[in-house]
Amino acid sequence: MAPMDELDAAILRELQSDARKTNRDVAATVGVSPTTALDRTRGLRRRGVIRGAILDVDLALIGRPVQALIAIRVRPPSRRNIEGFRDWVAALPDTLGVYVTTGSEDFIVHVAVPDNTSLYAFVIDRLTERPEVADVRTSIVYEHIRNNRIAPCHSTGTE
Amino acid sequence: MAPMDELDAAILRELQSDARKTNRDVAATVGVSPTTALDRTRGLRRRGVIRGAILDVDLALIGRPVQALIAIRVRPPSRRNIEGFRDWVAALPDTLGVYVTTGSEDFIVHVAVPDNTSLYAFVIDRLTERPEVADVRTSIVYEHIRNNRIAPCHSTGTE
DNA sequence: CGTGAAAATTTGCGGAT
């Protein structure tokens, strides 16, 4: 149903370097006409491969220079507690992202706040509002590097 | 130097909901002319507040449905080791992102791979190539939610 | 910060390989 050929992959590569690149530019660099490039890009969007474009904002410049990863254990780890906490924490303005995980913790929450005082307040005021939160471990993030060259994998094993 | 007023914040809000939204649409929803919206958006870009637009790709649909967070400790944690490992791991095709952190680990690496076999291979083949890697702890990611409504904070000395 | 015109881009349709 989704035959990702080399042309699709090339378009994906181009748009990942800059999601706002014009269709004309994409077409030129991958070597097809703008019409073909547009058809393919719309196909990728329709099939859900491309979900959208996210704005990359400098967090320090908007007054939130302090980032942290907060590992959280909820008890008991019932569906009700997991989904309830997930939706609650994902909606907080401090939260950049939420990972729901296995392992010794149930959540890793990525936050950005103005300073260490705000971070401390987030942990001891906001998180403790939730009775299901059993354990919290905070790590300051010095640097967050994102890879914007995500390549498709030809599913190995059983294709 | 960077007086983020309410108009800048509104434009940032609009573009975060969809970084490919046309300037005309942004202007209409924030209630200014397209020219003003363009001037502001370019100003935000020039000042570095907007760093670019990232394509949101469905990882499962490109053959990489298995995500993990891998906590890594390097010994000794010298600048040479930290920066060397950081650059090496950030460039691997499996890597989505790298967090350099304090706490009991030095790195949290976010990866996406085709299956559990590939994940295991990544951990025991690739990571162990590096002699500075002293400890590894892997957590499977069931779900990753991103908050695409990141609001500016008016620098709070004491707000 | 807005108006208006010019340039660039996107987009749908018909045709070619």
Added chain:
DNA sequence: ATCCGCAAATTTTCACG
């Protein structure tokens, strides 16, 4: 079946008030 050329509609862009 996929890709391309053309022309209309939309959007970006800039000089000016």
